[in-house]
Structure formats: C-alpha cells, structure tokens
Amino acid sequence: MRTEQVRRVKRKIDGALLLNKPKGMSSNAALQRARWLLQAEKAGHTGTLDPMATGLLPLCFGEATKFSADLLHADKTYRAKARLGVTTTTGDAEGEIREIRPVCFDAARLAETLAAFTGEIRQIPPMHSALKLQGRPLYELARQGVEVTREARPVWIHRLELLACELTGDAPWLELEVCCGKGTYIRALAEDIGEALGCGAHLAELCRTAVGDLTLTMAHSTEELETLAANEPQALTDMLLPVDHLLLSLPVACLSDTESERFSHGNPVEYTELAGEGTKIRVYTASSRLLGVGEMKVDGKLWPKRLLAVLQTAIEEPILRI
Secondary structure, three states: OOOOOOOOOOEOOOEEEEEEEOOOOOHHHHHHHHHHHHOEOOEEEOOOOOOOOEEEEEEEEHHHHHHHHHHHOOOEEEEEEEEEOEEEOOOEOOOOEEEEOOOOOOHHHHHHHHHHOOEEEEEOOOOOOOOEEOOEEHHHHHHOOOOOOOOOEEEEEEEEEEEEEEOOOOOOEEEEEEEEOOOOOHHHHHHHHHHHOOOOEEEEEEEEEEEOOEEHHHOEEHHHHHHHHHHOHHHHHHOOEOHHHHHOOOOEEEOOHHHHHHHHOOOOEEOOOOOOOOOEEEEEOOOOEEEEEEEEOOOOEEEEEEEEEEEEEEOOOOOOEO
16 A cells, blocks of 8 residues: 655744754754744854754744854854863864873863963864865864864964863873864864864764754753654744844844834934944844844944845843934
8 A cells, every 4th residue: 555655845934043963973864854843944053063062053034044154153162072182183082082191280281271272273274174175164174184284373272271180090081161262172172272282182072052043951852852752842943042032142232113113124223322333233123023124334423234025023121222
C-alpha cells in the first residue's frame, strides 16, 4: 500500500529563538532543524558556532532576519577551556597532536600574560576558520593541506578572567571567561596564550554564554524544542522572542503618527537627542510598535536603515520622544 507523504505547510512567523546549541551539531544544522519544527518560511542565524562548541545561538525567523547583522557585530562572551602543553593541527581538540611541551610557569606569570591579552590585541585568523580567501573558506584549503599567509588583525578583548586552572598533573588546563568584540577567534586566543606562557596550548572546550544583551540562561535546548513540537506546537511558537530583542543594545526613539508615516516610507525625521553620525537607533510608533532601525546621518537627521514589513512588537521599557 502506498503511503502518502504529508507536505508541511510553511508559515510566516516573525521573531527570535535562543538555542543552546549542543556539541557536534553545526550552526546551520541547528537552524534548519528549528526551522523545520516551526515550519517557518524564512530563517537565519546571527553568526556561526563551531560544531565542537556549545552555547547560545540566536536564530532569526521572518522579519527578524533583517536584524541578524546587528548581533553579528555585537560583543560575545565565552567560557573556554584551554589544554596546556599540547598544540594541535587545528588549534582545538579535534586536530592531531602537533607538539607536546612541559608546563612550567607560576601564578604571577599567568596573571601578567592574561593582562597582556586584554584590550586591543593583534590576532592571526586560524586556517580552520570560515574566513574566506577569494570566495573560499580557509577551512576548505586547510582540509586539502594548503596553508596560506594570513595577516594579523586587530581585535578587542574587553575582559579576560581566569575562572579555574590546574597547572600540575598529566593534563594541565585553564578555564577562562572571555568577553570580546567582533572577529575574535577563541581558538587562536588559546594558542597565543599558550605560546606566551612558553608551553603551547589548544582549545579543549568552548561555550558561548552571551551575544550582546542575550544570555545563555534565556536559551532552550534542542530536546526541549523537539518535545514541544511533538506535544505542544503552539507553545513552541510562543517561545519566540519579539523581533526587538535582537536590538536591545540600541537606543530607542518613539515617533509621532506623522513622523512614523514619513519614516516608514523611507524618509528621514528630525532627531533632537544627542547622537553622533552613524549611531543606530531602534524606532517605534507612538503606540510602541517597532518600525525598524534608523541611523543618524551627517545632516543630523534620523534616516531609515532597515524597516519591518509589518508593524509589531511592543516594548516594555520607557521610550524617548524625539
């Protein structure tokens, strides 16, 4: 007997889902699974996590995908464990051992080294990264045994805190909390710290705990999503955060009805608050419905940068009149 396959009807849904990505799953696989469970028409994420990494992966659906770049540029916080005395071909635990060296430094040298890696530092992107060269990700070249010259780039380490360490025994390690700016590679940071300590190191474990103002405590596991999809599909949809949760770090402006009409049609409006050129601002109507993101221009006006197709999302904080 022939079994008819039921076609899943895709839905237009708007919002953000905070996922606690499990180890071993790629960011795209996690996105596509969540999209399938929600039956969403349109989906995207805000920057990949390596398959070996766990932690916060914000997923965007519908209109929220317009603002994924805002989180891509946001500061990130990680909890990282570095294995000391062992370097690998990939800079993490998945590579082959390249070199083993003794670990012989004291607490004072460790403190000095971590302090030296705080603030603006220069970092060479690892070959096993998604950074592209002539349209090809570096990791594709690395898998073919090809290594190319990469220039060191400036990155920001806002905070580097030692959480725990074991400097003796057969497998010495450091556990660090890192708050960093866009473009920072934690595996490269672990390797560089190991070299500065004279013993080498590789990244053994990595968990992303925050992206901008979004934290891992707000995230849901894949198991939770699967259970809700099977038993309470509406509860899964209700789990979505409003679109403006992707924009919490931006200042707020609230427009009058006339200004809202003008702004939503792509025209600038006057803005009297102190804000420099290039400042991004999330913009709402007088009834606290999100219009989109505006940007201050040299003429002192607030210009539309990205607009929602549908007005939505009430905010829960005081809003500023302009």
